[in-house]
Amino acid sequence: MHNILFYQTDRPYGCFSNFSKFPIEVDNKLWPTTEHYFQGMKFKESEHEELIRLAPTPMAAAKMGRERTRPLRADWEQVKDEVMRTAIHAKVNQHNAIKSILLSTGNCNLIEHTSNDSYWADGGDGTGKNMLGLILMEIRNSLEGYKDEFHLPQWMTFPEVEPFSIFWRMGRGEDFMITFHKWLDGMSEEARKEYWKYFNQFRPIEWIEAKRIQDGRLK
Numbered sequence: 001m002h003n004i005l006f007y008q009t010d011r012p013y014g015c016f017s018n019f020s021k022f023p024i025e026v027d028n029k030l031w032p033t034t035e036h037y038f039q040g041m042k043f044k045e046s047e048h049e050e051l052i053r054l055a056p057t058p059m060a061a062a063k064m065g066r067e068r069t070r071p072l073r074a075d076w077e078q079v080k081d082e083v084m085r086t087a088i089h090a091k092v093n094q095h096n097a098i099k100s101i102l103l104s105t106g107n108c109n110l111i112e113h114t115s116n117d118s119y120w121a122d123g124g125d126g127t128g129k130n131m132l133g134l135i136l137m138e139i140r141n142s143l144e145g146y147k148d149e150f151h152l153p154q155w156m157t158f159p160e161v162e163p164f165s166i167f168w169r170m171g172r173g174e175d176f177m178i179t180f181h182k183w184l185d186g187m188s189e190e191a192r193k194e195y196w197k198y199f200n201q202f203r204p205i206e207w208i209e210a211k212r213i214q215d216g217r218l219k
C-alpha cells in the first residue's frame with residue numbers, strides 16, 4: 001500500500017488538512033473550515049464557540065481553541081474523535097471536489113505528516129497516531145463508489161525502464177499503460193490535478209525531459 005502525506009494547505013493533497021478553506025454547515029451553523037468547527041466544539045454552547053466560529057483564519061481558531069484560559073468542556077477527550085468525524089463527514093459530503101479527490105486515493109494510506117502533532121498527525125517520524133488520516137480513510141472506504149485501486153506513475157512502477165523504451169508499447173508495459181490511463185481517466189479533473197501535483201515531485205530528470213519532448217511534439 002502506498003502513502004500519501006499531506007499537511008500544508010498549499011501543497012498537494014493539502015485539501016485534506018482541516019486548515020483548508022472548505023466551509024461546512026453543521027446543525028444549521030456555517031463554519032469557515034473544519035478547524036473552526038473542531039476548535040469551536042471544545043466550548044460547545046458557550047460564548048467561546050461563537051467567538052471561534054467567527055475567527056478570521058483557521059490558525060486563529062486553533063490558537064483560540066488551544067488557550068487553556070477558556071473553559072474546555074469536561075468530556076472533550078471522550079468526544080473529540082467523534083467531533084472530528086462529524087467535521088470530515090460534512091466536508092466530504094458538502095464538497096464534491098473533496099469527495100472525488102478522497103475517492104481517487106483508492107487504498108492509499110493518508111497521513112497527516114508533521115512533527116507538530118502526535119495525535120491527529122504522524123508526529124513527523126511515524127510514531128504519531130495519525131487520527132485525522134485514519135478518519136479520512138474510514139470515511140473514504142465507506143463512500144459510494146469507493147474502489148480499492150491505486151496506481152503509481154510509470155517511473156515509480158517500473159523505475160528501471162527508460163521513458164522511450166519499447167517496453168511501454170508491448171506486454172507488461174503496454175498492459176500497465178492501458179490500465180493506468182483508464183484509471184486516471186475515471187478520476188475527476190480536480191483529483192487528476194492533485195495526483196500529478198503530488199507525484200510530479202518524484203518525477204526523475206529523464207522523465208521530466210521526456211515530458212518536455214513529448215509536449216513539444218504534440219504542439
Ligand SMILES: Nc1nc(O)c(N)c(N[C@@H]2O[C@H](COP(=O)(O)O)[C@@H](O)[C@H]2O)n1
Nearest residue numbers: 018019035038065066112116117120132
Ligand atoms: N497546521 C497545524 N498546526 C499544528 O500545530 C497542528 N497541531 C496541526 N494539526 C491539526 O491541529 C488540529 C487539532 O489541534 P488540537 O487538538 O487542538 O491541538 C487538527 O485539525 C489537526 O489536524 N495543524
